[in-house]
Amino acid sequence: MRILIEAFSAAAAGAALVHAYLYVPLLFWPLVSLSASAVVLAALSPLAISRRMTFLAHAQGHSILTAALAAAVPTAVATQSLTPPLFYLFTLLFVILLNLLVLAAERLGFRKDVATGVVMSFQLTAAVALLYVIRYLYATALDPLSLITGEYVLVTWRDAAAQLPLLLLAAVFPLAYGIRYLYAAVDELFAEAVGVKVKTLDRLFLISMSLAVAGSVYALG
Numbered sequence: 001m002r003i004l005i006e007a008f009s010a011a012a013a014g015a016a017l018v019h020a021y022l023y024v025p026l027l028f029w030p031l032v033s034l035s036a037s038a039v040v041l042a043a044l045s046p047l048a049i050s051r052r053m054t055f056l057a058h059a060q061g062h063s064i065l066t067a068a069l070a071a072a073v074p075t076a077v078a079t080q081s082l083t084p085p086l087f088y089l090f091t092l093l094f095v096i097l098l099n100l101l102v103l104a105a106e107r108l109g110f111r112k113d114v115a116t117g118v119v120m121s122f123q124l125t126a127a128v129a130l131l132y133v134i135r136y137l138y139a140t141a142l143d144p145l146s147l148i149t150g151e152y153v154l155v156t157w158r159d160a161a162a163q164l165p166l167l168l169l170a171a172v173f174p175l176a177y178g179i180r181y182l183y184a185a186v187d188e189l190f191a192e193a194v195g196v197k198v199k200t201l202d203r204l205f206l207i208s209m210s211l212a213v214a215g216s217v218y219a220l221g
Helices: 005-023 025-050 054-058 060-079 084-107 112-137 144-149 157-186 188-193 198-220
Strands: none
Touching (some): 005 025, 025 054, 054 112, 060 084, 084 112, 084 157, 084 198, 157 188, 188 198
């Protein structure tokens, strides 16, 4: 008997949201935030696997940490707090930069997994330096631990609303270009021969993935 896992998952998520709304209001908006992130990331995951970008996808945890730490500094300078819209914007800019660095390293002749490892090594060094900067220069305005663990139980409707535009933009790529991008996974040379701009789609995919992880950083860390 075929199990409709998507329908079951949607029903379970809906039941959890209803239960939280009625009985545990504190968790309602955090669940809305996580559910929205999960939907978009689920749409991007098959594309990452088919394009052999699983290592890069797994590395997003490292990328978002470095990007969030880097974003915290200008956000603290501007507002003396982690104001979600501004924090999201800076995080997005930095995570896009880090992800595009992987493509730049790949163009130097490295395989995609090696290029990812090179950029990750840089990120680890940068993360340690940024933790030092935040800890000693902005300790009164920022808690580095909150950047790592997220602020799950503090998510409100305003945070979910600030997250929504990023997730909607991230969903555009799999909806508009997902099928064509799968052509590149099957046969990149054939895809280019029939007019699919594979390198451009690679960049758009990384930007889409960056939008998704940046939109989830406040809740998930």
